[in-house]
Amino acid sequence: MSAGSHQSYQSYLRLPQLLAQQVPLSRPAVHGELLFIVVHQTHELWFKSLLHDLAAIRDALLDGRPWPARDLFWRVHRVTELLIEQVTILESLPHREFLLLRDALGQASGLQSAQFRELETLSGGRRAGAGPSVWDAYLALVGARGLPVDGRLPDSLDEIEASPDVFPDLCGLAQDLRRHDELWITWRQRHLLMAEGFIGAVPGTGGTGGTAFLASRAAHRYYPLLWRTPSCLAAAHE
Numbered sequence: 001m002s003a004g005s006h007q008s009y010q011s012y013l014r015l016p017q018l019l020a021q022q023v024p025l026s027r028p029a030v031h032g033e034l035l036f037i038v039v040h041q042t043h044e045l046w047f048k049s050l051l052h053d054l055a056a057i058r059d060a061l062l063d064g065r066p067w068p069a070r071d072l073f074w075r076v077h078r079v080t081e082l083l084i085e086q087v088t089i090l091e092s093l094p095h096r097e098f099l100l101l102r103d104a105l106g107q108a109s110g111l112q113s114a115q116f117r118e119l120e121t122l123s124g125g126r127r128a129g130a131g132p133s134v135w136d137a138y139l140a141l142v143g144a145r146g147l148p149v150d151g152r153l154p155d156s157l158d159e160i161e162a163s164p165d166v167f168p169d170l171c172g173l174a175q176d177l178r179r180h181d182e183l184w185i186t187w188r189q190r191h192l193l194m195a196e197g198f199i200g201a202v203p204g205t206g207g208t209g210g211t212a213f214l215a216s217r218a219a220h221r222y223y224p225l226l227w228r229t230p231s232c233l234a235a236a237h238e
């Protein structure tokens, strides 16, 4: 008998537990608070799935297997596009309702999302975490192909870009990395504009200056070296 034979849709997905986790706190009740919670919680679920896939991308690259990594990048891009759209859905929250539910938030802020930070670290977009990032793993692959990755890394990247026929997988992966970077810049820009619509110039609940902080974050690049030349990486726009 297989392990799953006693499962139902409800039990396999743990729906009773999952659907008990959306608990609006505002009193009197604010209609849009459920949407506010669902958009945040689904972000965290997708963050979990993205971390799972990015770790597999990193491991495939460290293993010298670029193609499974490229397949998974396709999925990672689609999920990130979905999250960019999800931010937009929150713009349908009436401003009046946002002000009412803001009291219930207290100090809570997306700034405290541990999975968001982990996504940046695992991608290689912030200072090293515990293990190698996706960017570290890409550089290991570049090194394994005999191209220098020390101070001459920019030259190696130029060579990869100039000779996609010689390094099709390295060039394709550079496109994936740049697309990944670009999609997260887009998420941060979309989040900034959405937040600005709600809070204008007042500080965020997490204690930062609010939109000024978010604007500085939106300008950040995970992989600045991949933004020097348009050349073959322009194909990342599809």
Ligand code: HEM
Pocket: 039, 040, 043, 044, 087, 090, 098, 109, 110, 111, 112, 113, 116, 188, 191, 194, 195, 196, 198, 199, 203, 204, 205, 206, 207, 208, 209, 210, 211, 213, 214, 217
């Ligand atoms: C009405 C909706 C929202 C507003 C007004 C808003 C506002 C803000 C503000 C002002 C900050 C800066 C930190 C602070 O001082 O609080 C911030 C950070 C952040 N928010 Fe939101 N946010 C909203 C929705 C969301 C959603 C749906 C997510 C999804 C998880 C999210 C994720 C984040 C993350 C990850 C950060 C840290 C960004 C970084 O460090 O680059 N926010 N938000």
